[in-house]
Amino acid sequence: xxxxxxxxxxxxxxxxxxxxxxxxxxxxxxxxxxxxxxxxxxxxxxxxxxxxxxxxxxxxxxxxxxxxxxxxxxxxxxxxxxxxxxxxxxxxxxxxxxxxxxxxxxxxxxxxxxxxxxxxxxxxxxxxxxxxxxxxxxxxxxxxxxxxxxxxxxxxxxxxxxxxxxxxxxxxxxxxxxxxxxxxxxxxxxxxxxxxxxxxxxxxxxxxxxxxxxxxxxxxxxxxxxxxxxxxxxxxxxxxxxxxxxxxxxxxxxxxxxxxxxxxxxxxxxxxxxxxxxxxxxxxxxxxxxxxxxxxxxx
Amino acid sequence: xxxxxxxxxxxxxxxxxxxxxxxxxxxxxxxxxxxxxxxxxxxxxxxxxxxxxxxxxxxxxxxxxxxxxxxxxxxxxxxxxxxxxxxxxxxxxxxxxxxxxxxxxxxxxxxxxxxxxxxxxxxxxxxxxxxxxxxxxxxxxxxxxxxxxxxxxxxxxxxxxxxxxxxxxxxxxxxxxxxxxxxxxxxxxxxxxxxxxxxxxxxxxxxxxxxxxxxxxxxx
Numbered sequence: 001x002x003x004x005x006x007x008x009x010x011x012x013x014x015x016x017x018x019x020x021x022x023x024x025x026x027x028x029x030x031x032x033x034x035x036x037x038x039x040x041x042x043x044x045x046x047x048x049x050x051x052x053x054x055x056x057x058x059x060x061x062x063x064x065x066x067x068x069x070x071x072x073x074x075x076x077x078x079x080x081x082x083x084x085x086x087x088x089x090x091x092x093x094x095x096x097x098x099x100x101x102x103x104x105x106x107x108x109x110x111x112x113x114x115x116x117x118x119x120x121x122x123x124x125x126x127x128x129x130x131x132x133x134x135x136x137x138x139x140x141x142x143x144x145x146x147x148x149x150x151x152x153x154x155x156x157x158x159x160x161x162x163x164x165x166x167x168x169x170x171x172x173x174x175x176x177x178x179x180x181x182x183x184x185x186x187x188x189x190x191x192x193x194x195x196x197x198x199x200x201x202x203x204x205x206x207x208x209x210x211x212x213x214x215x216x217x218x219x220x221x222x223x224x225x226x227x228x229x230x231x232x233x234x235x236x237x238x239x240x241x242x243x244x245x246x247x248x249x250x251x252x253x254x255x256x257x258x259x260x261x262x263x264x265x266x267x268x269x270x271x272x273x274x275x276x277x278x279x280x281x282x283x284x285x286x287x288x289x290x291x292x293x294x295x296x297x298x299x
Numbered sequence: 300x301x302x303x304x305x306x307x308x309x310x311x312x313x314x315x316x317x318x319x320x321x322x323x324x325x326x327x328x329x330x331x332x333x334x335x336x337x338x339x340x341x342x343x344x345x346x347x348x349x350x351x352x353x354x355x356x357x358x359x360x361x362x363x364x365x366x367x368x369x370x371x372x373x374x375x376x377x378x379x380x381x382x383x384x385x386x387x388x389x390x391x392x393x394x395x396x397x398x399x400x401x402x403x404x405x406x407x408x409x410x411x412x413x414x415x416x417x418x419x420x421x422x423x424x425x426x427x428x429x430x431x432x433x434x435x436x437x438x439x440x441x442x443x444x445x446x447x448x449x450x451x452x453x454x455x456x457x458x459x460x461x462x463x464x465x466x467x468x469x470x471x472x473x474x475x476x477x478x479x480x481x482x483x484x485x486x487x488x489x490x491x492x493x494x495x496x497x498x499x500x501x502x503x504x505x506x507x508x509x510x511x512x513x514x515x516x517x518x519x
Contacts, residue, residue, distance in 0.1 A: 023305050026305075044312070107378055108315055109373060109375070112310060112312075113310075114426045117316070152305060155301065155302040156300045163319060163403040164402075164424075211353070214354075216317050264403070269348075
């Protein structure tokens with residue numbers, strides 16, 4: 001069983017296989033289930049992701065609070081107009097990430113990757129790459145297993161909870177996971193996967209969890225958008241041969257320690273950051289008809 | 300390691316908006332329901348930390364009640380759980396607590412009816428994964444990921460051997476086991492995670508041991 005990214009990469013290299021193969025093998029060992037059963041379960045999760053993306057970019061999704069919904073559709077239309085500055089792949093990934101989180105905010109059905117608040121990044125990137133790289137269904141499943149392998153290391157050595165480690169632990173982790181999986185899908189090596197994860201996560205360090213009104217909407221939806229774009233850029237950098245000066249495992253450890261030092265107001269309590277801005281507070285009052293207790297105390 | 304499966308990371312499939320505050324809360328509620336073993340007449344729920352501050356925004360309230368109604372994380376009935384609980388005659392009380400707990404996402408659930416009461420403390424550690432940390436005053440660590448046996452027994456020599464012998468007789472493998480007690484020589488609790496679901500006849504046999512007071516099982 002691998003305990004960190006270094007071991008994961010070494011295992012894949014020594015066996016001459018992909019990160020996703022190592023994850024599948026480990027899952028077989030730990031659960032005693034067959035390869036077919038494990039792939040079938042992942043296929044179900046992939047279908048849930050696919051449905052959520054499709055819903056978000058075609059339907060008029062609106063959350064109960066009215067704070068989010070419809071932006072993924074806007075971005076798809078803009079992308080198709082051909083005027084996009086950052087390019088079609090980027091716009092597609094970003095809009096599909098937002099689509100997932102808009103569906104999530106509307107209490108729709110999603111697959112947590114690794115959490116619900118950060119559920120947009122991995123599928124957003126995957127379904128945008130589907131258009132560009134035409135992967136097989138099996139390669140798409142491999143993308144999720146590779147994401148899962150890196151997320152597994154973060155979850156066990158640091159945290160994937162915003163309440164414990166801030167947004168860096170959620171969207172940050174998802175971004176690193178997606179970056180690593182992009183590298184594998186694009187034909188990169190296991191060590192390049194680790195470099196991409198390190199580069200992506202480094203750029204998410206310190207990101208706080210400050211949801212307006214305590215809802216997984218503002219700024220969560222747009223943070224997933226930025227996570228998706230960050231993942232693709234980090235993957236491109238790693239594929240170009242750029243290495244992270246700080247090894248991936250040490251970046252994960254730094255993320256964990258930063259999370260421990262983060263004040264509680266910035267860890268999913270809706271007491272600080274954007275949640276505590278005048279507009280953030282006004283929105284909270286409007287939605288709940290009265291100020292949250294935490295906001296009264298902060299005044 | 301807290302997370303053992305890739306599906307702890309890529310999963311669960313769930314109703315939004317938060318894996319820790321919605322899916323995790325539903326799972327804590329569901330474990331409480333399974334341990335209680337029947338529909339309760341009342342459910343008193345206390346939220347701590349981030350749960351207390353943001354439960355309305357995250358749908359933690361509907362999710363935990365959904366769990367108490369035995370709904371899974373992806374059951375769309377979660378959205379209407381409060382109404383459904385009312386229709387089913389379950390009195391729900393929710394409290395925001397100020398006390399600082401070890402984990403920011405902590406909930407205490409008290410379920411009860413005319414026959415008895417159960418008190419459980421659960422934490423949601425991220426990505427929908429949960430741990431039960433307290434049951435009727437006993438400290439424990441239960442993930443709810445595997446079928447498990449909870450055995451209330453007298454804190455005396457031979458209790459563990461007695462239970463283990465019966466399980467061995469039926470070729471039931473123990474994956475994880477913990478013993479805790481309130482005070483030396485008093486009531487104690489054995490938590491045994493196993494690989495398969497256990498027949499009622501085996502539970503009866505365990506309960507027949509003179510040293511054992513009560514046996515409860517939870518399914519996967």
